[in-house]
Amino acid sequence: MTDSRLKNYKPYDFSASCSFYLGAIIVTLIVQGIAGVVAAALESSAPGIAENADFNAAFMIAFQVANAGFIVLFSYVKKRKFSFTYIREKGTDNGLNAMCFIVPVVGAVLLMAAMYLPTVWFGYLNVAIGIPEDAGSISTDTASSVVMLVIASVFLAPLFEETIYRGVLFNGLKENGSPVKAVMLSSLAFMLMHMSPLQVVFQFALGVTAAYLALNSGRLLPSVLLHATANALALVMQMTAFGDVLLSWQVWLTENIAAAVFITLGLFVVGFAALYILIPLSFGKGLPFGKKKEDKIEAESEKPVAAPTDIVAVKDETMAELYKKEGRVKYIIAIGISLAVFIFNLLFMSTYILGGAA
Numbered sequence: 001m002t003d004s005r006l007k008n009y010k011p012y013d014f015s016a017s018c019s020f021y022l023g024a025i026i027v028t029l030i031v032q033g034i035a036g037v038v039a040a041a042l043e044s045s046a047p048g049i050a051e052n053a054d055f056n057a058a059f060m061i062a063f064q065v066a067n068a069g070f071i072v073l074f075s076y077v078k079k080r081k082f083s084f085t086y087i088r089e090k091g092t093d094n095g096l097n098a099m100c101f102i103v104p105v106v107g108a109v110l111l112m113a114a115m116y117l118p119t120v121w122f123g124y125l126n127v128a129i130g131i132p133e134d135a136g137s138i139s140t141d142t143a144s145s146v147v148m149l150v151i152a153s154v155f156l157a158p159l160f161e162e163t164i165y166r167g168v169l170f171n172g173l174k175e176n177g178s179p180v181k182a183v184m185l186s187s188l189a190f191m192l193m194h195m196s197p198l199q200v201v202f203q204f205a206l207g208v209t210a211a212y213l214a215l216n217s218g219r220l221l222p223s224v225l226l227h228a229t230a231n232a233l234a235l236v237m238q239m240t241a242f243g244d245v246l247l248s249w250q251v252w253l254t255e256n257i258a259a260a261v262f263i264t265l266g267l268f269v270v271g272f273a274a275l276y277i278l279i280p281l282s283f284g285k286g287l288p289f290g291k292k293k294e295d296k297i298e299a300e301s302e303k304p305v306a307a308p309t310d311i312v313a314v315k316d317e318t319m320a321e322l323y324k325k326e327g328r329v330k331y332i333i334a335i336g337i338s339l340a341v342f343i344f345n346l347l348f349m350s351t352y353i354l355g356g357a358a
Contacts, residue, residue, distance in 0.1 A: 009075075011083035015327030017172020020074055021189060022334040024164050027070045028063070028193060029341070035059045053145035056138045061148055064156035071163055082163075084171050089218035096221070099282045104222045107209060107275055108229035114271025115205045117264040120250055122201045130350040131197060140239055153235065158227035165190040165207065166214045166223045173331075174215075176324060183211040185331070192338035197346045206230055209275060216280045 012020065039050040049055050075081065088095050127133055140146045165186055173182035187207030191200050210223040217223075237243045253260035280286060 009079045009081040012080050012168050012172050013083070014172045014176040015323050015330075016078065016080055017168045018327035018331040018334070019078075020080075020172075021164070021169045022330045023074050024067070024070060025193065025334045025337055027066050028195075029337070031059070031063045031066050032195075035062075051139070053139040053141045054148070057145045057148035057152065060138070060152035061156065064152055064160050067160040067164065068156075071160065082167060084167050084214075084220055085218075086220045086224075092218070094218075100217065100219070100222050101225065103217075103279060103282045104213065104225035105229050107213060107226050107279065108233060110271045110274050110278075111205060111209050111226075111230060112233050114268050114275075115202050116246070116267070117253070117260070118268060119202045120253075121264065123198065126198055131346075132349070146239070150232075150235065153231040154228050158224045158231065161190070161193075162210065162214075162220055162224045162227055165193070166210050167220050170211050170214060172327075176327070179215055183208055183215065186211050189331075189335060189338070192335060192342055195338060195341045195345055197342065197349065200342075212275070213279055216283045216285050218283070 010016075039055070042049045046052070084090060123133065138145075138149060140149060169189060170182055170186040173185050177185075187204050190207035191204040194200070194203050206227065210226050213226055214220055214223045237246060253263070277287065
């Protein structure tokens, strides 16, 4: 898109980003619905198609292609442009540096270390309520399924999902509240978008870390690299002998509960403490223990002085508040839809709740 065309486009603000998020959830449901219809239509000629590795991997790619199309189409129709950048730090001339590549990789390793055991224990909880241990997982029975899975999860998903949830949504939410609130709400949206009971713990942690990285780096590429590295590590754990080593550790931990609790809490606290300090320091933001008093005073002094009240100003303020309210409603609707599907999936997967699938 040319610069002259972009001049007529408004940046994504809070309300527009919430509308964008709602649209992304609708696209997610449409693609899932199409996958279900196609699987049902092919079941008679290809029994077990819904569990076929190539079929599921192909639909993962289709889902990300749909995300890409939605991003472009929505922005074109609504005449909106991104209020963030991928490479250059926003508001500066700072381009990419070594930290933009090192921190995402180190951050992904720390994240996986911190969240591996909590994810394992949460998996045991799911099994306890009757959800099969391998529910929702995609097998890698064929070379083609492995290739497609890598393309979808390591290349496409990090780019397009980060654009939606850390780019448009997070930056839009940040306009209408504190950065902490924006991090949490965008991570909640990202978690529920997966609509899978087995993924909620790790996906929320990934969302928080990626948003925190985007906030401190001032650009989106490091978050994309973090997401890609985390997904790549997950595939390595699934498809190599390293996964067997971790499984043996799980067995040992279940037999040594006291040590398991200590190790789980230790890795969780140390991992996230390291992320909390490492990320802002790596991008020159200083220790993340709140603003200094003088910084707060300076920030307060930079706030615009309110203009004298008049009828036009009051009308504009009222319209702006209604516009924001519309955004809040759309965010709540999108969260509600995602939560409803999540609960349905939970009930459907469980063999103990409402007589779910065996």
